[in-house]
Amino acid sequence: MLRGKLQNWEFSLLWVCANRDATSAELLEAAGYSSRTGNFKRGLEKLVNLGLLEMTVPDKPRGNKQRYRLTAKGREFLEALEP
Secondary structure, three states: HHHHHHOHHHHHHHHHHHOOOHHHHHHHHOOOOOOOOHHHHHHHHHHHOOOOEEEOOOOOOOOOOEEEEEEEHHHHHHHHHHH
């Protein structure tokens, strides 16, 4: 399934969003990045495209109020990982 397609730091992004909406800065910190690298952008985009995360303001992807939240699919995915 999706488990083999995700990097460890991408799982970290999902766990950060499990309890609350998160800013890009919070996600960067969780992923262990100090700046928004191309790798980080691609990973975040991958999680959005897979339907695991969604933007809170989809019409303004670069807006300063932008946050990311776990989708229902993302929540199910994380629950399936728990022992």
